[in-house]
Amino acid sequence: MKYLLLFLIFSSFIVSALANGIDNLKTDNDVLKFMLKTDTNFSYKGEPQITVVPTDTLFKLLKCNDVARQWSIKSWEKTDFNQDGKTDLLVMLKMSVGFYVYAVIDKGDNTFKMLPMNQGHTGDNCEMAKPIMINKQQLLLFYSKMLRMHRDKDELTVDTGPRIDTLILKHGNFVEYNPKPDNYQISYFTIEAKGCYGDCPVYKLQVSADGKATYEAYAYNEVEGNFKGAVSVDKLNRIKSLINYIQIRKLRDDYRVAWTDDVKAILKVGFKNGTVKEITDYGMIGTHGLSQLYNLIDELRTSEKWVKVK
Structure with a gap:
């Protein structure tokens, strides 16, 4: 019994030593402290400029909360975007003008890369993301509702509908998933x-x-x-x-x-x-x-x- 107890204590120490800062996150406040520590730009004169709200509150505040409920969006989720065995983080941060989506990638040695996901001015739009698995690959479903325009044959068209992209972490950031890349010279x-x-x-x-x-x-x-x-x-x-x-x-x-x-x-x-x-x-x-x-x-x-x- 004595040796079993020592083994369990030792095993627990090993797991704790191998865990990164994201593995240890348990609460919304844990995530907030982690984000503030990882990127000092989230603070101004010592005051946090971000909050991590509970998921129920997120549903109430998001402009596209119908889609958020359908997708089961969470304020934050742990996943492994590049499938390297290290835990990454997806988080919705509330700022004064709205919500911003961030992916935090574990680079090893308890260092992290912050990837902002939003493309538009959040005050007028709605953007959110959800990790999904397709063909044993970790992908990211990204929803964006914002005004976009394009010109085709000298005619300007305004796109008002939402855009849903399936993204993969590749070449240092998230890009549209393509299972069959081209081979142009x-x-x-x-x-x-x-x-x-x-x-x-x-x-x-x-x-x-x-x-x-x-x-x-x-x-x-x-x-x-x-x-x-x-x-x-x-x-x-x-x-x-x-x-x-x-x-x-x-x-x-x-x-x-x-x-x-x-x-x-x-x-x-x-x-x-x-x-x-x-x-x-x-x-x-x-x-x-x-x-x-x-x-x-x-x-x-x-x-x-x-x-x-x-």
């Missing part, structure tokens, strides 16, 4: 950020299939001027892989948000067969996959070595 890709009324970076960056790149930094960049460089193989392959995963040929040529004073991006992807896919995206949230593609290309401005061209 890509010859180059270019992004041109047109800026906004504020201090948004204005630039053009083009990368060829072999990684050779040019970077034209016009305004509000860390450095300005014309540069050339080479993108590392791993980053280049990651971007090419994402382009193929998001089925870029099937996406619209034009996306735009319903508000003003935002960034307009022009994305071009050239293929070995001579064709080009061009997407204009005002607001840069046409799809989850496009948003992540913009992020990966944008990161090249500071992650790679650039040589100024005289």
Whole structure:
């Protein structure tokens, strides 16, 4: 009996040592403290700017509470988004203007990556998420009700209905799930950020299939001027892989948000067969996959070595 008791105590210690900060969360207040500790931006002068409300209260406050009840939305849930054996967290945070959806990914060594999921201005919209399993893969069902627009043959169309996306954690963020990625041979890709009324970076960056790149930094960049460089193989392959995963040929040529004073991006992807896919995206949230593609290309401005061209 003595040895059994010692074994149980030792086993409990091992489990506790292996558990991450998310495993230990039991209450709404636990989750609130964890979020405040993980991201200090959730506090201002020592005062929390977020709350984690009970699920019953969440149902009462959400504008789309009918869908929330149908989906059995919870204020927070534990899951394993990348199926690496570590516990991740999905949480609805209440702020002054509404609810925001966050996924918190365990990176190991008790460090976490915070992924904001909202795409619109929450005060006027409703966005929420629910973990689901499909074909033994952990996915995320994402509901978004917000005004979206697109232009087709010079005619502007307003999309007022909700959008439901099935997402997967891939290439560092959530993108639309695609069980059969494409295998296009890509010859180059270019992004041109047109800026906004504020201090948004204005630039053009083009990368060829072999990684050779040019970077034209016009305004509000860390450095300005014309540069050339080479993108590392791993980053280049990651971007090419994402382009193929998001089925870029099937996406619209034009996306735009319903508000003003935002960034307009022009994305071009050239293929070995001579064709080009061009997407204009005002607001840069046409799809989850496009948003992540913009992020990966944008990161090249500071992650790679650039040589100024005289």
